[in-house]
Amino acid sequence: MSKRSVQVDDFTSLQVLSDPQFAMNGQDFFYVSTTIKDKKNYESHIYRYNQQKQSQWTYGHHQDSHPRVSPDGTRLVFQSNRSGTNQIWLMSLLGGEAEQLTTLTHGATNPEWSKDGKTIFFSALLDNDDDVQSQRELTKEEKEKKQNEKKKQPLIVNRLKYKSDARGFHDDKSMQILAYDLQTKQITPLTCGGHHHYFQDVSPDGNTVLFTANLNENEDEELYLDLYTLHIPTRKITKINQQKGSFYQAAFSPTGKYIACFGHDFKYMGATLTDLYIFDLNNQTETCLSYQWDIQLGDAMIGDTRLGASQTGPVWNKDETALYFIATDHGATGLYKSDLNGHLEPIYHNHSHVFGFSYDSKSDAFIFGMSTPTDPGNFYYIKENGKMKQLTDANKDYLNRVTLSEPEEIQFTTSDGWPIQGWLLRPYGFKEGKKYPLVLEVHGGPHAMYGQTYFHELQLLAAKGYVVLYTNPRGSHGYGQKFVDACRGDYGGKDYRDLMEAVDYALKSYSFIDETRMGVTGGSYGGFMTNWIVSHTNRFKAAVTQRSISNWLSFYGVSDIGFFFTKWEHGYNLLENPEKLWDFSPLKYAKNVETPLLILHGEQDLRCPIEQAEQLFITLKHLKKEVEFVRFPGANHELSRSGEPQLRIERLNHICRWFEKHL
CATH class of the missing domain: 2.120.10.30 (TolB, C-terminal domain)
Structure with missing residues (x-):
């Protein structure tokens, strides 16, 4: 049977395993399996691995997790929302x-x-x-009544830490x-x-x-x-x-x-x-x-x-x-x-x-x-x-039904002597002698790491016919203290240059990349960097910025982490050096944007609040740039990873639509 390419909604059929816990005999173990129930919900259940066989121990349309075996090996305690909470x-x-x-x-x-x-x-x-x-x-009725009553009451705030992306207010x-x-x-x-x-x-x-x-x-x-x-x-x-x-x-x-x-x-x-x-x-x-x-x-x-x-x-x-x-x-x-x-x-x-x-x-x-x-x-x-x-x-x-692209590792040395690691996925049905468009992916954090793990979005873009390039520029984890610290106080500086030199390296090393058809996307810090890229170069023909940052001046006061993260990453708070924060803000350079830009953002994102997207969209629209804005109702900063399944599908569809239109 021939294998097909990856499709947008394939992630909804995956079984995601987590939290292995040995039983007392040192051979069996329990674990959690999470699947997608329907367009709006996930469910997770506890399984037991026993004598090379797996058996499901909890059932129903709810979430069971955190299994722990008693010291005598006779009982299992766990948490579950089967009762509603x-x-x-x-x-x-x-x-x-x-x-x-x-x-x-x-x-x-x-x-x-x-x-x-x-x-x-x-x-x-x-x-x-x-x-x-x-x-x-x-x-359920009491909860709904309490929530409705709460919505009618003013929120009295007297703390810095009064909200978080995970808990809301x-x-x-x-x-x-x-x-x-x-x-x-x-x-x-x-x-x-x-x-x-x-x-x-x-x-x-x-x-x-x-x-x-x-x-x-x-x-x-x-x-x-x-x-x-x-x-x-x-x-x-x-x-x-x-x-x-x-x-x-x-x-x-x-x-x-x-x-x-x-x-x-x-x-x-x-x-x-x-x-x-x-x-x-x-x-x-x-x-x-x-x-x-x-x-x-x-x-x-x-x-x-x-x-x-x-x-x-x-x-x-x-x-x-x-x-x-x-x-x-x-x-x-x-x-x-x-x-x-x-x-x-x-x-x-x-x-x-x-x-x-x-x-x-x-x-x-x-x-x-x-x-x-x-x-x-x-x-x-x-x-x-x-x-x-x-x-x-x-x-x-x-895995028997789909063709997945195996990443090819790239390593190069930047113009100032820093080693950079990255990976490249060839498109589905790759043929020698044919030219393919490229999509550069930029991770968030910035102190995180791309690497050797399953990533549905990357595989999907390869399945859609794109060469996918993803790297760990300076600021990423995995390469020591000096490397991960190197982007602080220099957003849009050498981290930006690392990404552009990664693209240069890929173009030089892989003749099948069409340099006239290149796109870029990323979320959170990767969204900031996408905004920075399109306001500092016109080499990309399409861009998708996700849950991004466009204005560090307002980010300081609206993000759940803005009051400390701004100082951490740029060295200044709002009142200490507003001019410097404005220099770090892609919004300052909006007039330079010529790349068609799609803006994706969750309505309930408190980490990078949606006003960041609103400012960018209104400014670009007022400047008569080619821009489109998609708002995801009820979605927070985790939309792409654990958001409502239907919204995750919509998000991927919009990314594919935009690149298909422009690349």
Whole structure:
């Protein structure tokens, strides 16, 4: 059977795997599979891998996630919105229906077991005076009535951090840590107050909870996250870290002697590489294991189909001599190990995207999730120094039906001596001797990374007959601290030149590219750069700017991150140097735009608010430039990755339409 080309809505048929969790026998594991239910909704279910077979454990048109197996291996706790709001549910692994444990008005999330299996810790948004014992979940009708009443009331704002792209406008509720006693079936709040408390781990003896929070009086003006322990019997809270910074993904060692976590000190603001820290609780010492590594810890890969959270580390080995984690390096992510002296070595690192893992201390084995440019993702089994074994075969039918383009890596040196990595996809049905149009894709961030992962939009453009070029210009992760910091204070400078020289390199190296038919697109920072490109060169014949930034003067005050991000990336706040911010703004150069420009933006985007698109559109339209503006109702900054499926389809259709018209 001949394979067809990729189609716009193919992403709706994908099964996206995440969050592998070993069962107690060290062989079976649970995981989450997310699919698209219909034009408006996603659904996710929990599966079990047992003796080389996969079986579905939860059903229905809802979202089940965060499965965690009890220490004795007999029960599974998870979160689900099957009742209408995310709550905590429990099921026996011997069979039977799931039991709902919580009925909190605003839901409950992220359950974790105590080491003795008697308590389940979880998180919930609470008001200061909430009585968790008497709370009940609202009915659908009650929710709708409350939402309608809220829409009629004015919003009183007295904080800098009063909105976020993920939550929308904030209220007075804060994230708290609670404990559910399985014997008494009572819920006990462990934290309270107006500050968010983020659960990290519980000590081996069950007496201490580890969490992160900013408990400072000026928390509203800071982005620090400190590390704390809470002694449950006495409620005593102790701060662990000594230096200022942001600490997260923290975990007790098996004996409780140490804490390991990721974090950084904001030395390079948002471009600071993540470090790996060890805290010795007995000696009250703090050690940075990664100070010589020059590698980004965690997963900085950009894609448009990855759904669901997964563990990226750090995770302790069984005898407290090493830590396991994912790290980002040169267009790929891998699974790594470090001893307590900072000796770094890979367990698995190849041309791929390792997006999550689970470690079993009994067998010293790993289950890890991995994606490649031609595979949306599967789970694999590996032991240290052992052979890798594929366990799942998700999306087999889809991959047997379509032709995917395998990326060709490019590497070149810029005119000022910087090495740049990128990739090129040849179009579907490629024939030697024929000329093809090119589309340059620019990633967001800017401190993120293109690389060896499945990316539906890139494959779609190749399927539509375009050569697709995507690179990691300076400012991207994966190439060390100096590289990721290099675009700060220089937006539209050498980062722009890197992209233009990448196009020059591709034209010189691949004779099948038609330099008279080139397009460019990108989102967020990539949208800013698209705006910058079309206002500084006419070499592109079409452009699509997505969720973009056009005016840094207004971005400062309207974005949920503008009040600090502007200073981080440009060195100035609005009142400190408005002239410099205007110089960085593509809107200043709108009169130079000759490239037909399509503007795509979500109505509810609070990260790069839609007024950025409105200013650009009105200005270009007033200047009688060729421009079109598409607004996506209800969509936030995550439209391309996790937005409403029908709107994601519409977005891709508009991109293809614009390039087809002009290229």
